[in-house]
Amino acid sequence: MSKIIYTKTDEAPALATLSFLPIVKAFTNTAGVSVDISDISVAARVLAEFPEYLTEEQRVPDNLAELGRLTQDPNANIIKLPNISASVQQLKAAIKELQSKGYALPDFPDEPKTEEEENIRKRYGKALGSSVNPVLREGNSDRRAPKAVKNYARKHPHSMGEWKQWSSTHVSHMHSGDFYDGEQSMTLDKARTVRMELLLEDGTTKVLKPEIALLDKEVIDLMFMSKKALLEFYEREMEDCREAGILFSLHVKATMMKVSHPIVFGHAVRTYYKDAFQKHGALFDELGINVNNGMASLYDKIKELPTSLQEEIERDLHACQVHRPRLAMVDSSKGITNFHSPSDVIVDASMPAMIRSGGKMWGADGKMYDCKAVMPESTFARIYQEMINFCKWHGNFDPTTMGTVPNVGLMAQKAEEYGSHDKTFESSDAGIARIVDVDTGEVLMEQAVEKGDIWRMCQTKDAPIQDWVKLAVRRARESDTPVVFWLDPYRPHENELIKKVKMYLKDHDTDGLHIEIMSQVRAMRYTLERVARGLDTISATGNILRDYLTDLFPILELGTSAKMLSVVPLMKGGGLFETGAGGSAPKHVEQLVEENHLRWDSLGEFLALTESLEHLAKNDNNAKAQVLADALDKATEKLLINNKSPSRKTGEIDNRGSHFYLAMYWAEELAAQDKDSELKAQFTPLAEQLQRDEAAIIKELNDAQGKSVDIKGYYLADEKLAEQVMRPSTSFNEAIASL
Ligand SMILES: NC(=O)C1=CN([C@@H]2O[C@H](COP(=O)(O)OP(=O)(O)OC[C@H]3O[C@@H](n4cnc5c(N)ncnc54)[C@H](OP(=O)(O)O)[C@@H]3O)[C@@H](O)[C@H]2O)C=CC1
Ligand SMILES: O=C(O)CCC(=O)C(=O)O
Numbered sequence: 001m002s003k004i005i006y007t008k009t010d011e012a013p014a015l016a017t018l019s020f021l022p023i024v025k026a027f028t029n030t031a032g033v034s035v036d037i038s039d040i041s042v043a044a045r046v047l048a049e050f051p052e053y054l055t056e057e058q059r060v061p062d063n064l065a066e067l068g069r070l071t072q073d074p075n076a077n078i079i080k081l082p083n084i085s086a087s088v089q090q091l092k093a094a095i096k097e098l099q100s101k102g103y104a105l106p107d108f109p110d111e112p113k114t115e116e117e118e119n120i121r122k123r124y125g126k127a128l129g130s131s132v133n134p135v136l137r138e139g140n141s142d143r144r145a146p147k148a149v150k151n152y153a154r155k156h157p158h159s160m161g162e163w164k165q166w167s168s169t170h171v172s173h174m175h176s177g178d179f180y181d182g183e184q185s186m187t188l189d190k191a192r193t194v195r196m197e198l199l200l201e202d203g204t205t206k207v208l209k210p211e212i213a214l215l216d217k218e219v220i221d222l223m224f225m226s227k228k229a230l231l232e233f234y235e236r237e238m239e240d241c242r243e244a245g246i247l248f249s250l251h252v253k254a255t256m257m258k259v260s261h262p263i264v265f266g267h268a269v270r271t272y273y274k275d276a277f278q279k280h281g282a283l284f285d286e287l288g289i290n291v292n293n294g295m296a297s298l299y300d301k302i303k304e305l306p307t308s309l310q311e312e313i314e315r316d317l318h319a320c321q322v323h324r325p326r327l328a329m330v331d332s333s334k335g336i337t338n339f340h341s342p343s344d345v346i347v348d349a350s351m352p353a354m355i356r357s358g359g360k361m362w363g364a365d366g367k368m369y370d371c372k373a374v375m376p377e378s379t380f381a382r383i384y385q386e387m388i389n390f391c392k393w394h395g396n397f398d399p400t401t402m403g404t405v406p407n408v409g410l411m412a413q414k415a416e417e418y419g420s421h422d423k424t425f426e427s428s429d430a431g432i433a434r435i436v437d438v439d440t441g442e443v444l445m446e447q448a449v450e451k452g453d454i455w456r457m458c459q460t461k462d463a464p465i466q467d468w469v470k471l472a473v474r475r476a477r478e479s480d481t482p483v484v485f486w487l488d489p490y491r492p493h494e495n496e497l498i499k500k501v502k503m504y505l506k507d508h509d510t511d512g513l514h515i516e517i518m519s520q521v522r523a524m525r526y527t528l529e530r531v532a533r534g535l536d537t538i539s540a541t542g543n544i545l546r547d548y549l550t551d552l553f554p555i556l557e558l559g560t561s562a563k564m565l566s567v568v569p570l571m572k573g574g575g576l577f578e579t580g581a582g583g584s585a586p587k588h589v590e591q592l593v594e595e596n597h598l599r600w601d602s603l604g605e606f607l608a609l610t611e612s613l614e615h616l617a618k619n620d621n622n623a624k625a626q627v628l629a630d631a632l633d634k635a636t637e638k639l640l641i642n643n644k645s646p647s648r649k650t651g652e653i654d655n656r657g658s659h660f661y662l663a664m665y666w667a668e669e670l671a672a673q674d675k676d677s678e679l680k681a682q683f684t685p686l687a688e689q690l691q692r693d694e695a696a697i698i699k700e701l702n703d704a705q706g707k708s709v710d711i712k713g714y715y716l717a718d719e720k721l722a723e724q725v726m727r728p729s730t731s732f733n734e735a736i737a738s739l
């Protein structure tokens with residue numbers, strides 16, 4: 001029997017799965033395809049890490065490790081939904097919830113003091129930040145808007161805020177002392193084992209990473225961000241922002257750059273509240289407050305203090321605000337600012353949202369204002385300013401006419417920043433940070449750092465680069481679209497990549513293809529000139545720009561990146577099919593719990609399933625699977641045309657209603673086709689039944705809405721209760737069961 005693994009993740013996609021998966025299982029079963037679920041939610045990953053703290057019945061397998069192994073199997077066929085990349089706050093909340101449910105997990109040690117606590121902290125660290133995607137993404141990324149989706153967006157454009165030429169909104173980044181400024185890079189001449197060490201001023205060395213095995217032809221980079229330069233930058237930009245009277249907003253990606261960016265975030269918070277931190281710093285340290293995890297953790301911790309002291313601290317914090325710019329808000333109705341949590345404002349989603357709104361963000365009064373978008377690291381920040389310049393000059397983009405920008409992204413085998421987490425350090429002392437060959441003692445790269453600087457090493461293996469070039473050429477050929485490699489010759493790492501790209505392009509037939517290499521700002525300008533004229537351009541980028549561009553363009557073109565096709569052709573031959581390019585939409589869970597309406601759009605799941613079935617049909621020679629895939633493709637298009645995607649409004653069709661329509665259209669298409677008479681016979685009665693009962697089922701699904709529901713948990717909801725909530729129509733459930 002052919003097999004698809006469908007991941008269970010978190011938040012809105014996990015809820016949607018409860019409604020959609022029974023439909024998928026029933027339909028695919030007719031083609032001899034089994035769909036197994038693999039739970040890789042934060043809760044499951046935490047539980048898998050601590051079996052010795054749990055009873056026999058409570059233990060769960062390490063599904064993520066198992067899936068990681070499966071990616072090496074040429075038969076792998078995995079559908080991966082978005083999952084939470086947890087901040088410390090989220091992880092602690094998950095642990096607390098699990099403990100309250102009787103799982104005797106250890107507390108999360110904020111500041112480990114003993115060896116045991118150190119060990120626990122390390123183990124919890126495995127569930128922090130972006131820890132699922134780098135394990136599963138054993139291939140490069142192919143993300144694009146399918147034709148039907150793009151055509152739909154052209155006919156039914158989403159709203160766009162207006163860009164004014166006099167908008168004060170701009171991007172601020174460092175000009176020196178950042179990772180871009182201090183980067184060094186080299187391509188290895190042979191396989192080597194290296195160590196990362198800090199040569200201290202007293203002549204002793206501190207080994208930070210004793211052994212890193214590197215392959216021949218691998219590209220490695222060493223870079224650092226100066227704490228001093230960063231603090232000066234913040235001070236200058238906060239003052240500039242206050243004078244300009246616009247909102248200050250900090251855009252980092254603390255989930256993906258999970259070691260470096262929380263530190264960068266923490267410095268911004270401490271600079272903003274400098275006076276209060278000077279006065280209460282010692283007490284904050286005593287309380288174990290670490291604002292790298294956001295102000296929410298500070299407000300939480302000071303609750304332990306006597307009321308008078310707590311009030312004094314709050315007063316002092318508020319007093320700082322008088323001399324500082326107003327902060328952009330995440331939720332103005334709840335007083336949640338940009339500094340609340342490092343994972344609330346994530347570059348890939350937050351910058352496009354701001355650009356889509358005509359360069360505005362929310363102020364504390366619930367109104368929208370121009371802002372200073374602060375992205376300290378300049379490496380990729382400049383592309384956004386280029387887009388802002390373009391919008392100010394040409395006006396906002398028009399979704400009815402604009403071209404599309406698919407992406408081919410380098411990310412396999414933990415390429416670039418994905419692999420840097422265990423090689424990123426906050427320097428404890430001044431000294432020379434260096435990479436040394438363990439066997440020969442050669443110093444491969446070195447740079448002087450000061451106490452508090454963040455320094456890191458990234459690695460990019462050669463095989464993924466070759467695969468990336470191949471994928472870019474394939475996409476250019478298949479879609480007859482020009483490709484631009486966004487590579488900056490002034491950046492040492494990318495200069496190494498340029499050499500490789502030029503070399504590996506020769507391995508392919510590029511006759512008649514339009515392939516260029518441009519620095520990022522030029523690439524952005526070139527692409528935008530084309531976008532505005534309705535022309536399409538593939539962006540071939542490194543890992544970070546893969547992330548940034550695959551939210552940026554879809555959000556402008558389609559309103560959301562949830563409608564993207566996101567395929568990862570695994571290097572070993574299997575397929576990983578991701579569902580959209582966005583995240584797990586925490587706000588949607590809130591609406592479900594309060595009003596029993598889930599506005600999550602499963603279009604990404606529909607597209608991924610189609611691709612997965614098609615891949616399986618080819619790999620397993622399963623003709624029925626191909627018939628299912630073709631029918632699903634048509635059903636998805638019908639769903640778009642008939643406007644059966646979830647509405648944002650309670651009482652109108654939501655995720656569940658949308659799943660009903662998909663099932664009905666899918667059955668109709670299977671009943672209408674003549675390639676497989678068995679499937680035709682099986683699905684004709686179902687299609688008729690669903691058509692007959694359509695109004696009654698939709699009424700049942702919509703009538704269930706409007707009241708709050710309790711699914712008894714956030715990270716580990718009661719599966720039975722949640723399933724009841726997500727499958728409220730008995731007649732629909734019975735129809736599906738009857739297949
Ligand atoms: N592949 C992955 O596993 C990814 C995981 N993440 C993780 O997801 C979490 C949340 O990330 P965040 O930055 O808030 O971004 P999200 O993409 O989750 O949410 C941003 C907004 O996008 C809209 N949206 C996203 N997906 C859908 C959908 N399927 N249907 C309808 N609307 C959608 C929603 O807008 P509205 O509220 O207006 O309806 C939502 O509020 C984090 O933990 C992050 O690390 C993030 C990106 C990718
Ligand atoms: O891995 C993550 O944390 C998020 C990844 C992401 O945003 C993406 O793949 O677009």
Ligand SMILES: [Mg+2]
Nearest residue numbers: 348547551581
């Ligand atoms: Mg992203």
